[in-house]
Amino acid sequence: MxxxxxxxxxxxxxxxxxxxxxxxxxxxxxxxxxxxxxxxxxxxxxxxxxxxxxxxxxxxxxxxxxxxxxxxxxxxxxxxxxxxxxxxxxxxxxxxxxxxxxxxxxxxxxxxxxxxxxxxxxxxxxxxxxxxxxxxxxxxxxxxxxxxxxxxxxxxxxxxxxxxxxxxxxxxxxxxxxxxxxxxxxxWHVSDFHINEARPSMDAGYAEHLSSRGDNTALVAQYLYEQHPDIFAQVLEKMKQRVPGVKDVKAVETDDGRIVLKFQDGSFKDPFIARYVSDGTIKMFAYLLLLHDPSPHPLLCVEEPENQLYPSLMPELAEEFRGYAESGGQVMVSSHSPDMLNSIHLDEIFWLRKKDGVTTIERAADNTLLASLIKGGDLPGALWKQGLFEGVDPR
CATH class of the missing domain: 3.40.50 (Rossmann fold)
Structure with a gap:
């Protein structure tokens, strides 16, 4: 639907x-x-x-x-x-x-x-x-x-x-x-992801879907690893491609009955517990778990996914969002990233303008100037950076 x-x-x-x-x-x-x-x-x-x-x-x-x-x-x-x-x-x-x-x-x-x-x-x-x-x-x-x-x-x-x-x-x-x-x-999944909540260990349990705040990341990783090993293998392979040094990720049960995430860096013998890896690494792993859910949400809302992520990852993340939508789930994303917009079709972009306390929303493809520039070879992110999305430049 x-x-x-x-x-x-x-x-x-x-x-x-x-x-x-x-x-x-x-x-x-x-x-x-x-x-x-x-x-x-x-x-x-x-x-x-x-x-x-x-x-x-x-x-x-x-x-x-x-x-x-x-x-x-x-x-x-x-x-x-x-x-x-x-x-x-x-x-x-x-x-x-x-x-x-x-x-x-x-x-x-x-x-x-x-x-x-x-x-x-x-x-x-x-x-x-x-x-x-x-x-x-x-x-x-x-x-x-x-x-x-x-x-x-x-x-x-x-x-x-x-x-x-x-x-x-x-x-x-x-x-x-x-x-x-x-x-x-x-x-519906309306993401309110918090890096700090995705890091701590959790009591052993069961979770099929990532929560809106991401506080059950370790449990979802464990679920995919045990119940959908082929999907978890895809997630791990993409982590290797997108985060330098990541060789393996495991959800491990500790002696006191808690689940922790451990990231294996190829340069070190011992794995790192989640609290010691970068914000970007945690966030990319959580997004991949969310976007490879075996039962996609009918609607996925994600605010500013570019935060804590390296700009070069934006085109790949945009394709992940599009693939999720094509698999049956609708995706709505807010973004300030030109790198993200450069990978988005003009008819997929909507821009908000606020005047006198009231906001209007316009589809970018309906704007004659933007449509003409895109047809001439410009990219949406470049036009956004130049301030050609009227009314959105804060200056």
Whole structure:
């Protein structure tokens, strides 16, 4: 399932932004404070709202009045996502709408809709439609032999108007679109990687997927080594190619029952424990574990992957991101690196411009000047460095 389009209204600096025809790999550029982190936080917000509820997700970010665009506290926060998923053997474009208002000083979901077209013609049908905690879901949405008027509705009242309807209904396979969308959100990976958390040893355990903060790096390495040795061999080979001196990496269990990462340098007899190797080495190893996950995340958000990494590694990392997207996972990256951008297609680049406290997002390929220069042989990173992405130069 891939996100095709995204609309955000009144969420922090995004008074109204709309992204259409989103590719598998999206790279976002912009000056510091322009909203790149806020864009990724939008995905984190939806995941937090699904895990708990909308009130808790907002409170984690300071509350409704801190999240809503300044000067628009009397207006709703609105989201719209379009994504493709297979239903009854046909890939369909599904739309999810969410509207949140503040009522009696409490956030309330005033509208939540999940819809898609049942056939080639006509308007999208609402298979889930809730207002203020009450609404309906269609029980037999895959019965395409029936007319819209013949579908069976199940009326529902949620425990609270700040709970997402897809949270409850998405548990059941009979609500196909709701179930698919819930799985989509649950498996998003919004990276908040911290080098220092990837270094320490961990209690012996089990982890298939790298956590958002990277604090289970050693456990994931152990899992891949034991359960997917062919994939771990690929990771190790790429480490040898990209980090000078690295000969081997092992997740080793200590006498006191903890797991530590040990890096073998070809120049030394004894391996180094993770705390003694460079930030770049740890980060590259964690990224390779993430990007070679046997079960790719449907969405992977990574902020400024160039930090702590040598510039010459950016083209290879860009290709790793693209390969991940081609294998079934969508990738969104924010970056300031010209070396990264030089390996990205112009239609994969979006740039953010902030003016008077409000941010807009534009696709680089839609800019006539940039498209013309790229056609003439220039590279995106060089144009970025020259300040030709209008409105992003902090000077």
């Amino acid at each position: 891939k996100i095709e389009s995204l609309t955000i209204k009144n969420y922090r600096v995004f008074q109204h932004v709309q992204l259409k025809h989103m590719p598998g790999l999206c790279v976002f550029v912009g000056a510091n404070g322009s909203g790149k982190s806020t864009l990724f936080d939008f995905f984190g917000f939806l995941k937090d709202a699904l895990t708990g509820n909308v009130r808790q997700a907002l409170q984690k970010r300071g509350g409704f009045k801190e999240v809503v665009t300044r000067g628009h506290t009397d207006q709703p926060i609105k989201f719209s996502l379009q994504f493709r998923m297979e239903i009854s053997g046909v890939e369909r474009l599904v739309t999810y709408l969410l509207e949140i208002c503040l009522k009696n000083n409490r956030p309330v979901i005033t509208r939540e809709v999940l819809r898609y077209k049942r056939g080639s013609y006509g308007s999208p049908y609402h298979f889930l439609d809730f207002r203020n905690g009450s609404g309906y879901a269609i029980l037999n949405e895959e019965d395409f032999n029936k007319k819209d008027s013949e579908l069976d509705r199940e009326e529902q009242t949620l425990d609270s108007p700040d709970i997402l309807a897809v949270k409850g209904l998405g548990q059941f396979q009979r609500f196909k679109a709701a179930n698919g969308f819930r799985q989509l959100i649950e498996n």
